[in-house]
Amino acid sequence: MLTLRALVIDDSRVMRSMVMKNLQASRLANFVFVEAEDGADALAKFDPAVIDICFVDWNMPTMTGVEFVRKARARGNTELVPMIMVTSEKTMAKIEEALEQAGANAYICKPFTVEDLQGKLKKIIDRLADQLAAPGGPAAGGFFSRLFG
Amino acid sequence: MTNSVLPAEATFPEAIEAAVRKAAIEFFGSYCGLELTEQKVDDRPDPPCAGIMGVISFFGDSVWSFALVLPEGTAVAVAKKFAGFDIPFDSPDMGDLVGEMANVLAGEICSRLDARGMKAQMSLPTVARGHDVELLPPSDSCSERLVFTSPTGMFSFKLVKAKNGLPMARRSGQ
Numbered sequence: 001m002l003t004l005r006a007l008v009i010d011d012s013r014v015m016r017s018m019v020m021k022n023l024q025a026s027r028l029a030n031f032v033f034v035e036a037e038d039g040a041d042a043l044a045k046f047d048p049a050v051i052d053i054c055f056v057d058w059n060m061p062t063m064t065g066v067e068f069v070r071k072a073r074a075r076g077n078t079e080l081v082p083m084i085m086v087t088s089e090k091t092m093a094k095i096e097e098a099l100e101q102a103g104a105n106a107y108i109c110k111p112f113t114v115e116d117l118q119g120k121l122k123k124i125i126d127r128l129a130d131q132l133a134a135p136g137g138p139a140a141g142g143f144f145s146r147l148f149g
Numbered sequence: 150m151t152n153s154v155l156p157a158e159a160t161f162p163e164a165i166e167a168a169v170r171k172a173a174i175e176f177f178g179s180y181c182g183l184e185l186t187e188q189k190v191d192d193r194p195d196p197p198c199a200g201i202m203g204v205i206s207f208f209g210d211s212v213w214s215f216a217l218v219l220p221e222g223t224a225v226a227v228a229k230k231f232a233g234f235d236i237p238f239d240s241p242d243m244g245d246l247v248g249e250m251a252n253v254l255a256g257e258i259c260s261r262l263d264a265r266g267m268k269a270q271m272s273l274p275t276v277a278r279g280h281d282v283e284l285l286p287p288s289d290s291c292s293e294r295l296v297f298t299s300p301t302g303m304f305s306f307k308l309v310k311a312k313n314g315l316p317m318a319r320r321s322g323q
Contacts, residue, residue, distance in 0.1 A: 011273075012249045014232055014242050021233070039322070059252065059273055059321035067322060088256030091263040110253050111180040111231070 002129050004029040005050060009042040009065060010057040010086070015110070019055055019086055026117045028125045039063025043071055048078045052128060056104070058087035058094070066102045073103035080131055082124050084108060161293035161308050162211060164265060165258075169215060169306055170295060172257035176250075177299060181230040188296040188303070200224070201243060201278040203251030207259070209268040213310040215258075216284035217251050226301035238278075248274035273321050287311055 006023065010016045016035050023031050034051065036042035038060040046054070046068075054072075056065040063071075069083045082105040085098045090109045098104040106120050170187070177183040199221040206214040219227060221238050228236040228246050236242045255271040262269045286292045286309040295306040 012245050012252075014236070014246045015249050018232060059271070061273060061321065064322035088253040090256050090260045093263075110249075110256065111176075 001027070002029045002125070002132070004031055004052040004125070004128065005034065006031045007034045007036060007042060007046060007051045007054045009036040009039065009054065009060070009068065011037050011060040012057075013037075015057070022112065022114050022117055023055070025114045026121070028118060028121055029129075039065055039068030039071075042068050046072050048075075048081050051081060052132070053081060053125075054083045055086050056083055058085060058089045058098070066098050066104075069098065069102040069104050080128075082106065082128060084121070084124070086110060086112070159291060161291050161310055162213075164267065165211065165213060165262065165310075166293050166295070166308060168258045168261040168265075169254075169308060172254050172261060173295070173297060173306065176254050176257055177227075177297075180253075181227055183227070183230065183299040183301060185297040185299050188298055190294050190296050197281050199238070199278075199280050200282045201238070201247050201276065202282045202284065203247040204275045204277070204284060205251050205255040206272040207255070207269045208272070209270050211267065211269070211310065213308065214284070215251075215255075215309075216307040217247070217254065217304070218282065218284075218307060219247065219304045220302060223299070223302035223304045227299075227304070230301070244276040244278060248276045251276075271321075283307075284309060 008016050008019050010019065020031070020033050034045055036045050040063040042054070042056070043063070056068060058065045065085060065087065072078055072083070083103065084106045085104045086108045088110045095107050098107055106124060108116060108120050174185050177185050201219050201224050203217045204214060206212070224243060224247065225236070225238050228243060231250060232246055236246055251274045252271070259269045259271055284307045289312045291310050291312065293308040295308070297304055
């Protein structure tokens with residue numbers, strides 16, 4: 001199974017645990033987690049050469065999740081790293097802001113089930129696996145170690 | 150989004166009360182597997198007990214707050230259903246989880262208000278735990294209380310709308 005390094009950003013420790021538990025239960029990949037408790041903490045921990053995918057809450061102190069996505073994207077070299085919003089904000093205006101303006105790739109509303117994660121993430125993770133497997137891809141050298149975990 | 154504070158109202162706005170009621174039934178039904186029954190609210194005080202309260206304020210077309218108030222037994226049972234694992238009442242994780250439940254409910258409420266053309270932005274949650282924990286509204290405010298029973302015990306919402314000024318709350322990103 002593909003191994004992915006996932007940055008999980010949420011100010012709630014319990015919610016981070018729930019996100020991580022449900023992601024592992026989804027069996028979409030073998031996830032190795034890095035945790036961040038707000039957008040600023042995430043920005044400090046985010047390195048596109050190390051992190052494969054981000055799961056981002058919206059409402060957090062210090063820096064919101066959508067600000068994190070904007071700032072991370074503005075750094076450049078992050079287009080291959082999917083940013084997945086995982087948030088209780090569910091109005092169309094917020095969803096559009098995240099997906100069309102900030103640069104998030106998918107939007108998952110809390111609370112969610114394992115099936116919700118599978119439905120929203122399957123294509124994204126398949127695409128990520130293809131990118132990682134491509135010759136000269138972002139982690140071509142380490143792909144087989146990721147693939148076999 | 151407008152930031153105007155609506156004129157003083159003698160009673161809590163019905164549209165918001167309905168959004169809270171529907172959000173509660175949806176959230177606890179779909180995600181905690183709990184069928185709720187709304188209780189008639191009377192003036193008698195609740196029996197004293199330990200409890201925990203998650204408070205969220207809303208800004209936008211109307212400025213108001215809700216407190217989700219869970220007695221200890223209900224909090225422990227609901228937390229297990231929502232999180233999928235045991236969380237002791239006195240642990241920091243219980244505060245964290247009740248804040249998150251209030252946050253998810255607030256998102257559902259905002260979505261329901263938005264569908265009715267009412268813009269609302271929610272604050273970060275504040276959580277208080279103690280004995281006879283209660284949200285005390287300012288004197289120039291209107292409030293409403295919704296009480297529900299469930300197979301895991303009773304819990305309630307206190308809804309407060311200040312007639313003047315903003316409720317104190319942290320907004321996200323600050």
